[in-house]
Amino acid sequence: MADGTGEGGTLRDWMEARLRAELAPARLDVIDESHLHAGHAGARPGGETHYRLDIVAAAFEGRSRVERHRLVNGLLDEAFKRGLHALALRARTPSEAA
Template sequence: MAMKDTISNKLQEAFTPESLQVVDESHLHEGHAGHRSGGETHFRVYIVSAAFKGKSRVDRHRMINSALAAELAGSVHALAINAQAPGEG
């Protein structure tokens, strides 16, 4: 399974989001630290979930990082996160 799909599935399972977009930005980082041939190293996540209501930005990022701990410890080098509760933004 592609890493993008793995990330999407784990976030769907953990947060039941109203909206979720996972973008593979690895091609933008060719030649940079952490880039590997074949990509799937740099991702951007846009997620809207009620699970984030009342949580700080730092807490939201911690929640997502925890859900993706195995991926972040493995082949994912960078993860940019935009996490909101419904009605924000």
Template sequence: MSVKARIEATLTENLLPERLVVIDESHQHAGHQPHFTGAEGTHMRVRVVSAKFSGMSRIDRHRIVNALLKPELDAGLHALAVETAAPGEPTNW
């Protein structure tokens, strides 16, 4: 299973999202450091709308996502961009 698929599965199971988009941006970082080849799964962007975020601050939402994805970060996910919203909140994505 790919990093992207594992992230999707973890967030779906734990956040029951209304909307979830996981974008692999690894190719945009090729060559930034010698070991960044642009290979899949090193740089990910997560966009998630979940009722579980209702009434939470942005930092608390990010903490939840980061905690859920800690195994991926520990396994080599280098960068994680997180965009969260509760249902009904405006997004620009």
């Protein structure tokens, strides 16, 4: 699948670049779990519909869990428009990840 910018590449690559540019994470794992959801709602042949993110960023300091999730979901709004169906998210500060 083409990325959210329409310039080729994968949706995963686009999401990773977007999160790195906006949040400068100390750690970022973007895992495509689409194969685990074959036959479920939102799944498509070729995948790139279900992702798991583990992100550690100072940008989350002082924010609640809900605020962190809203921030990430907002940054990835274009990905949802381009076919991302589900996002499992773990968003921590560097002190929480230590």
